[in-house]
Amino acid sequence: MRLKGEQFGAEGEEEEEQKLVVGYALTLKKKKSFLQPEFERLACKRGISFVAIDVNRPLSDQGPFDIILHKLSGKEWIDIVEDYGQTHPEVAVIDPPDAIQHVYNRHSMLQNVVDLNLSEFDGRVCVPRQMVIMKDQLSIPDEAAKAGLKLPLVAKPLLVDGSAKSHELFLLYDWSSLSKLEPPFVLQEFVNHGGILFKIYNVGDAIKVVRRYSLPNVTKCQLADVPGIFPFPRVSSAAASADDADLDPDIAELPPLPLLERLSKELRHRLARSSIVQYRYDQGAWDKRHLLCN
Known part of the structure; x- marks a missing residue:
């Protein structure tokens, strides 16, 4: 997982601070209640950026992500998330589909x-x-x-x-x-x-x-x-x-x-x-x- 922190090149020069990237797949209602402007500004200050996931495109073609935050249901979407988690174990999925079933x-x-x-x-x-x-x-x-x-x-x-x-x-x-x-x-x-x-x-x-x-x-x-x-x-x-x-x-x-x-x-x-x-x-x-x- 990529973490926020200072990065330095071969010559020791300081590179741009790397952000934590959160890919989100939410219903329109959840997006409106969750991604409030004030929250996004605070997240940006803390080095966190939120990127919308296009559910009509293969998830593996998007990113890279550090975290997948999702609030969608349906077998097709669950299968997509499970496959992505298996091929990208370095990405934290919140929450894992098997945990949600409980x-x-x-x-x-x-x-x-x-x-x-x-x-x-x-x-x-x-x-x-x-x-x-x-x-x-x-x-x-x-x-x-x-x-x-x-x-x-x-x-x-x-x-x-x-x-x-x-x-x-x-x-x-x-x-x-x-x-x-x-x-x-x-x-x-x-x-x-x-x-x-x-x-x-x-x-x-x-x-x-x-x-x-x-x-x-x-x-x-x-x-x-x-x-x-x-x-x-x-x-x-x-x-x-x-x-x-x-x-x-x-x-x-x-x-x-x-x-x-x-x-x-x-x-x-x-x-x-x-x-x-x-x-x-x-x-x-x-x-x-x-x-x-x-």
């Missing part, structure tokens, strides 16, 4: 959290009771009862593929509403959490925590008097920032950094050593006793 499935992704044991910290990490619905909505109430699930429930698409549909979220107050949803999806108990969640971004050893507005608490009166299903698109998006809101201190308190550091380390290991880990705490948030990962 986080495409919501149920299996959260299973990594279920298997964690972080009991030595002030608090614990857990996942709300959940089950996967693949088909036959009519049998869901009986199956959910066997699994110990109770109303209200949250339903989310099983697969996270970056599409708008994969970000859909529904809050259900009664069992009959399940027939309106299209499988496959994950069905999860809803836990009141003060309407705030913490979204954690982890790159390498760096951890950034932001507060986002989430689903409101559900009262017993609502559960008894307001049947039905309610959609909540794009919960926890950047537009829902609560960092500057005047919040109850018990709700706004961030999880302790040592717990986040250990959790990040464990998830990175279990998610095939992914370079970038993004996760969120809601459904109970952090209340000095437990942290529910969703």
